[in-house]
Amino acid sequence: xxxxxxxxxxxxxxxxxxxxxxxxxxxxxxxxxxxxxxxxxxxxxxxxxxxxxxxxxxxxxxxxxxxx
Numbered sequence: 457x458x459x460x461x462x463x464x465x466x467x468x469x470x471x472x473x474x475x476x477x478x479x480x481x482x483x484x485x486x487x488x489x490x491x492x493x494x495x496x497x498x499x500x501x502x503x504x505x506x507x508x509x510x511x512x513x514x515x516x517x518x519x520x521x522x523x524x
Contacts, residue, residue: 500506
């Protein structure tokens with residue numbers, strides 16, 4: 457079990473007014489959170505690897521249809 461050390465001699469530090477004002481804009485805070493946490497997803501038609509895979513599948517399907 458983790459042992460916690462509680463320091464009761466010093467009063468807890470409070471954030472300054474500037475720090476509190478910085479985090480009061482919740483839409484900007486949420487946008488920053490989404491930017492760092494959520495991975496931006498590229499549309500499928502702009503993803504180079506996915507386009508290459510589709511091209512290879514299409515060529516294989518074309519070659520199979522031509523041989524039959």
